[in-house]
């Protein structure tokens with residue numbers, strides 16, 4: 001068995017350009033005490049690792065590195081766990097290559 | 099508020115939106131196109147293979163100034179297990195033709211060029227503007243859009259929704275459902291830069307010749323998915339995508355999958371020493387024919403990825419997007435020329451024309467493939483690739499074992515893994531879905 005080196009998403013996001021809309025998060029997690037299975041799956045499924053567990057075991061989001069793929073919307077919007085929008089025009093990720 | 103009323107508003111400046119806006123503007127309609135990105139392309143992600151035929155129908159002389167990377171002369175299909183790949187390669191000098199059929203492109207750059215053509219044709223293109231909602235009258239007819247810019251609404255006779263796979267506006271207005279986790283794939287992708295000569299030497303290319311690799315097997319860890327490696331002039335697009343439902347079920351991470359793919363012994367030497375300049379992620383519609391939603395209604399039509407028009411088997415999407423955008427625009431032009439209103443009944447012409455095109459015909463042909471691939475993912479993406487690798491190795495390794503015995507071993511390993519009925523069942527189901 002080969003050993004899996006851990007992948008640092010932060011290093012990957014560092015390549016990208018963003019225009020962060022400070023104070024206006026385009027995705028919001030509904031306040032909760034215990035996260036739903038859908039919300040918990042985002043800890044792994046988000047390609048930018050925007051979702052994290054806080055020390056109370058609740059799921060939080062930091063949208064600064066979001067690449068606007070929509071995966072969390074597909075998984076979590078239906079169950080009401082999150083509110084999902086695009087960033088305001090011109091803000092968010094700016095792909096040079098795509 | 100923009101007081102003017104437009105003949106048509108196009109939401110989105112991707113492949114579908116640009117094709118639609120260009121076609122309408124070329125026919126003299128007053129078009130407003132809205133795009134949330136800084137420029138057309140700044141939000142868009144693709145492999146990317148461009149199919150010339152569909153672009154030629156819009157811009158016949160595109161080869162003169164479009165930012166094309168390489169024309170494809172070779173296609174490689176790889177079936178991978180953890181340490182090997184079994185390949186099927188097709189290369190032909192016939193592809194070195196005057197007007198090549200397929201090119202690699204870089205979407206952000208290509209879309210910028212495409213958007214310039216839309217402007218030159220006379221459309222008004224407004225970037226950095228997110229459309230937040232469709233404006234509807236008391237009867238539910240779409241009469242325009244609301245944006246995050248100006249207060250109030252912008253009005254038009256018809257709205258073309260070219261908003262891509264997420265299709266937020268359509269869902270918000272109740273025109274169609276949100277894509278389901280088992281009907282969309284999440285792809286992650288990196289751009290690896292290398293000197294031009296290095297790319298040409300590693301991939302056996304001369305001049306502007308290009309090649310692409312499509313890979314499936316244990317790289318997706320039992321999930322329904324594919325990897326890809328596309329050669330551009332001075333960079334390599336490398337990525338992997340799997341069904342969102344599979345990510346949700348397995349707890350695999352997209353970036354973990356990507357890094358494993360990069361470290362695979364067949365892949366690592368191809369990108370050795372490269373400089374990564376971007377990491378992107380995007381969804382791809384995978385539901386096929388059965389996932390196509392309502393395509394038109396009172397005052398609106400939907401085109402491209404937003405309508406889930408994507409052929410996952412052949413990895414075609416942008417050409418379906420361009421074609422549906424063009425056909426929708428042609429239908430709208432016909433309705434407009436007759437001075438008829440943009441009612442659902444009149445706009446049904448778009449669906450009629452689309453049904454007659456390759457877009458719907460191809461998707462119909464493969465209507466059963468998505469379900470087959472999704473329910474049998476363990477077999478198609480784990481078991482078979484491993485069996486094929488073992489069989490190949492058994493065939494090639496010269497170790498004094500008589501060939502008859504070698505063949506028996508291979509045969510037995512297939513039966514053991516899938517049983518007779520399993521093997522025949524899979525072959526039968528695959529043949530039927532392919533038909």
Ligand SMILES: Cc1cc2nc3c(=O)[nH]c(=O)nc-3n(C[C@H](O)[C@H](O)[C@H](O)COP(=O)(O)OP(=O)(O)OC[C@H]3O[C@@H](n4cnc5c(N)ncnc54)[C@H](O)[C@@H]3O)c2cc1C
Pocket residue numbers: 086109110111112113114115116132133134135138139141142143144145146147148149227228229230260261262263266267285286287337339380381382401402403404408413414415416417418419
């Ligand atoms: C990794 C990957 C590889 C692929 N490889 C290939 C390939 O090799 N060949 C191929 O043919 N296809 C490929 N595809 C599929 C192809 O990219 C899509 O089918 C195609 O881009 C769809 O075009 P579209 O115009 O419908 O959507 P998009 O290109 O996604 O464009 C949608 C546009 O709408 C804008 N928008 C969305 N919502 C709003 C809003 N509310 N307000 C304003 N603007 C908005 C977006 O910013 C975007 O510019 C690939 C896709 C991926 C993800």
Ligand code: SF4
Pocket residue numbers: 027045046047048049050051065066067068069070071072073
């Ligand atoms: S949209 Fe994609 S990148 Fe952004 S938070 Fe959701 S899953 Fe993560």
